[in-house]
Amino acid sequence: MEYDIVVGIEIHVELKTATKMFSGAPYAFKKPANTCDSVIDLAHPGTLPCVNKEAVRKAIEACTALNLEIDPLIRFDRKNYYYTDLPKGYQITQQFHPIGRNGWVEIAPKSGKRKVRINRIHMEEDTAKQFHLHDETLIDYNRAGVPLVEIVSEPDMHSGEEAALYVEKLRQTLDYLDVSDVKMEEGSMRCDTNVSIMPKGSNVFGTKVEIKNLNSIANIAAAIDYEAKRQAEVLESGGTVVQETRRFDEKTQTTVTMRRKEGTVDYKYFPEPNIFPIRLSEEFIKAVQEHMPELPDAKEKRYHEDYPSLSDYDISVLLGNKEMDVFFEETMQTAKNAKTACNFLATDLSGLLAKKEVSFAETKLHPASLAKLVNMIEEKTVSTKQAKEILELMLEGEDPEVIAKEKGMKQLSDEGAIAALVAEVLDENPQSIADYKNGKTHAQGYLVGQVMKKSKGQANPKLAAALVAAELAKR
């Protein structure tokens, strides 16, 4: 039987604020354990939560970029459960009145562009980080109380490909907004997916299985495709899909059972009495929305208009890596050829930096220097091949013109000078001319090679070839 796959995704994103959701304690990844806490995060008696303005701003930006309606009355609720990662015994969240509702993003799978609806975005606080050892657990409360938004999609995706595109779209958007670090490998963006299958054309959802611990976009696609196949096999062999939580095993590229539901947990939600409802003024919301950075979709459009030489693929590569894109924009302040700049960034420089484990933001190579190099090719003072050699030497911050001079790498584009070399070469090789006249066309290539050799590799190869052809015709 054929099946339709139904996928819904919940994403938790840590907001990039200086302090926590409800306290003035700072937070940064990889700080020494238990050094980023206040009495509020540790739930000392008598302490009261106080909502972070910047976290609200960032939530508004995320809602706006993802087309959600914003509720100007901020309200919080308590989700009660007892566990060591949660000092208060409850998590403050927005169960009943999320800050944003009814949004969407557009994705472009192979089957054509379509919208994925977003049900809601709500603000909440993160829990402490736990390290489970053999028979005991270590707790670091640094992460307790860090601001999060949870983004809940509708079950609108139907393949691993679509789910991966959706998550990548959110990652890219939130990255450009600077709302979050969105580093899946560091946990600042965490993704849980619900997967079920139903007979093709049916409108009755099958039993859904939750998959956790998806720490890369490639794993999301792989996990969903595997899980849908597994469920189909269970049904085909006469079994039933069990409602459970599974995790993706990277080594085997399969999903394995993590836990079966031991009856549903009752979180006993109720309104948070320690935080009065907060009314956001229209001016406040508007001010946030008016100061948002340019979003990837708008930027894509602008690049097509400003740099017609760039292909759809080139633009998607640039927008897929914010640091590289920032570098590109700075390069284009003075560079005269977008395509050349993009090629250098996306292939040569990316490769060189990856080898040295240095990011675009960290490299000593300045965008203005790259622009200079691009323009040297444009002005034909160096060949593309020479430019690649120069680029490698530029990583320590040296100027491309200085390197070219030191290495004697200048492209000879003076037509008269090359013509003189061509005449010399032809005079020295009468046999090659005879061969050429007798139909041995490869002789022409040999002659061009001799010209290049005589110029110590500095002659413009296109110009040299044209002049050799012209001179051969004359003789």
Next chain:
Amino acid sequence: MKIEEIKELGRQIRFECSDEEAASIAADFDLLEKQLAFFEEIDTENVEEMVYPFDVETVFLREDVENDVLSREEVLANVSRVREGHVVVPKVVR
């Protein structure tokens, strides 16, 4: 409350309790339930539930500025077992 119910609640919050402990807690609950029964005499028909003492909206949001951070020594002051700056507790997950 029955002893089984007490034990089930204990299991949910991951506390093990013996039959004697459960019986003692059940006895306390008996008393509590008798006292709570008095509330049932109050007529709450058509009375809306109340979350906040005053029915007002506020506008205050805290600026995103660091303050009142505890030192690690303060964070761990009441902790009985510490390892490499972490709080150590029994493992309750498999």
